[in-house]
C-alpha cells in the first residue's frame with residue numbers, strides 16, 4: 001500500500017485528518033464519510049512517511065471484526081509485517097489482555113501470567129456459588145450482574161453501604177479474592193487491572209489510534225489515559241450519531257471529555273460517500289441535527305415501504321424479491337435483511353432455506369451455547385489450572401456429561417488432597433504432564449476417554465461427538481498457527497474463546513461468500529450493502545418499548561445506523577399481525593417520520609391499512625404450504641406510552657390494556673398482568 005497513492009484518493013477533509021500531527025486530534029465523522037478509510041490511510045502514512053514502527057502504535061477498535069479488517073488490509077499490502085508487530089492492534093479487551101500477558105506485572109495483583117479469561121456469565125456463576133456457600137444475603141439476584149458492576153465501581157470505603165441493607169459489598173470482596181485464587185479475570189477485570197498496573201515506567205506507545213471512540217466508556221477512557229505518555233500522540237475517530245451501546249455504559253459525551261482533558265484539536269469528515277440522496281435525506285430525519293451531513297451521490301430511487309401481514313409473509317415476499325434482484329445481476333452478498341431482535345431471524349432462515357436463497361446469519365453461536373462444548377472447555381480449564389475448582393465441580397457434577405456426581409461430592413473430592421484421584425479427576429490432574437503428547441484431536445479425545453464421558457448410548461451422541469471433534473480440531477489448528485507450545489497455545493485459545501466467543505457453527509458474517517446477510521440492527525454497524533431491507537418497524541420492535549427519552553434517542557440512532565448501511569435501495573416494512581403480543585400492530589411512528597416525497601409506496605399501502613385481497617392470497621398460500629398460518633389476529637390497540645405505579649414492582653410501562661386486564665412491564669420484574677379491578681395500580 002503506497003501511502004502517496006492512498007492519499008490521492010482522499011478528499012481534503014480526509015487528507016487533513018491523515019496528515020494531522022497535533023498532540024491529540026479528534027475527528028467527528030459523519031456516517032459513511034470514510035472513517036475506516038482514513039484510519040487505515042493514517043496508519044500506513046505514519047509507518048511509511050513518518051517511520052513509526054507498527055509496534056509503537058496502539059490501535060483500538062470497538063469490535064474484533066474492525067480490528068481484523070485493519071490488520072488484514074495491512075498484512076495484504078506489506079508481507080514484511082509479522083503478526084507480533086500488530087499485537088497492539090485490537091479491541092480494548094484484547095489489547096488490555098496483551099499488556100497483562102506480555103508487559104505488566106500481574107503478580108502484583110496476585111495473578112500468575114497464565115491466568116484465564118472468563119465470560120460474564122461464568123463470573124456470575126462464581127458469585128452465586130459464593131452466595132450459597134457463605135450464606136450471604138443478596139437481594140435482586142435477577143439483577144446481580146448490574147448490581148455487582150455498580151458496587152465494584154464504588155471505591156470510596158465510606159460509600160460502601162448497600163441501599164438494600166444486604167451483603168453486596170462483602171460479595172464484591174469475596175468474588176475478587178476468589179477470582180484471584182482461581183487465577184481468572186472477567187472481561188471488565190482486564191481493562192481495570194491493566195489500568196491499575198500501567199505506570200510511567202512502561203514504554204509508552206508513540207501513537208494511540210482509536211476507532212468508534214463514541215462508544216468508549218469511562219473505564220476505557222481511563223485505560224487510554226494511563227496508556228498515553230507525555231510524548232504519545234492520540235488520534236480518535238468517531239460519530240456521535242452512531243452511539244448505540246450506551247446500555248453497555250459508553251460515556252455519552254466522549255468528545256467533550258476528550259476535548260476537555262487534552263485540549264484536543266477537532267476535525268470533521270462531513271461527506272457521505274455511501275448512500276444515495278434519498279436514503280441520506282430519509283436517514284437525516286432521525287438525527288437531532290443532521291445539518292453537517294452532506295451527500296455525494298445522486299438522488300437515486302425512493303424509499304420503499306411495505307405493509308406485510310406477518311413475519312412469515314414477509315419472509316416469503318423477501319425470498320421472491322431477493323431472487324428477482326439477484327436475477328437482474330446483483331450478487332446476493334450485496335443484499336442484507338435487518339431486524340431488531342435476534343429471535344426474528346428464524347422465520348427468514350426457514351423460508352430462505354426452502355426457497356434456495358443462500359444466506360448467512362450473524363449469530364454468535366458460541367462455545368458457551370453448546371452444552372457439550374461448554375462442559376469440555378471447563379474440563380480443559382480445570383486441567384490447565386487446578387485452582388479453578390469451580391470449573392472442576394461443574395465438570396464432575398454436570399447432569400449430562402462426565403461422572404454426574406452431586407456438586408457437594410464433586411467439591412469434596414476436588415478440595416480433598418487425599419481423595420481417590422482415579423477417573424476423570426485423575427485425568428484432569430495429570431493433563432499438564434502429558435501436554436507434550438497432545439498433537440492431534442484424537443490424542444486429546446482418547447486421553448480423556450471422551451467417548452465414555454458423553455455416553456455412546458445417548459441420543460445426542462453423534463451430535464456431541466461431531467461438536468467435540470470440531471472444537472479439538474480448531475484448538476490444534478490454533479496452536480499450530482500461533483507456533484506455541486501446546487499448553488500455552490491452549491490457554492491462549494481458551495482466553496480468546498471467552499473474549500470473542502469463537503464462532504463454530506455458522507460462518508462469520510464478514511465472510512466473502514456470496515450470500516444474503518441476516519442480522520440485527522446492532523450487528524449491521526460498520527457494514528454496507530447495495531440493498532437493505534429493514535423489517536418489523538412496529539412499536540415494540542423498532543423502536544422497542546422504551547422507558548426513558550434517552551432510550552428512545554438510542555433507538556432512533558440505531559435505526560439511523562441501519563438505514564445508512566444502504567447504498568442504493570432501502571426497503572422498510574411493518575406487520576399487521578406481528579405474531580408477538582408485545583408488539584403493536586401497524587407501522588411505528590418511525591415510518592411516519594420519513595417525509596412522503598421520499599417514499600414510494602408500492603401495491604400495499606403504508607399507514608396501517610391492509611390490502612385485503614393480498615392478505616387473503618398470502619394466507620391461502622401459506623396454508624396450502626402446510627404451514628401454520630395464524631388466523632388474522634384481533635387488532636391490538638396501540639396505546640400511547642402510559643406509566644403506572646405498583647406498590648411492589650415500582651414504575652412500569654403499560655404494554656396492553658382492555659376493559660378488564662392491563663399488562664405492564666417493570667424494570668426489575670419484567671412483564672406482569674393484572675386484573676384491573678384488583679390491581680391497585682396507580683396511573684401516572
Ligand SMILES: Nc1ncnc2c1ncn2[C@@H]1O[C@H](COP(=O)(O)OP(=O)(O)OP(=O)(O)O)[C@@H](O)[C@H]1O
Pocket residue numbers: 009010011014029030031032033034035036037038239272273274525526527528
Ligand atoms: N474519498 C472518497 N472517495 C470515494 N469514495 C470514498 C471516499 N472515502 C470513502 N469512500 C467510500 O465510502 C464508503 C464509506 O467509507 P467507510 O466505510 O470508510 O466509512 P465509515 O465512515 O467508516 O462508515 P460508517 O460510518 O458506516 O462506519 C466506502 O464504500 C468507501 O470506499
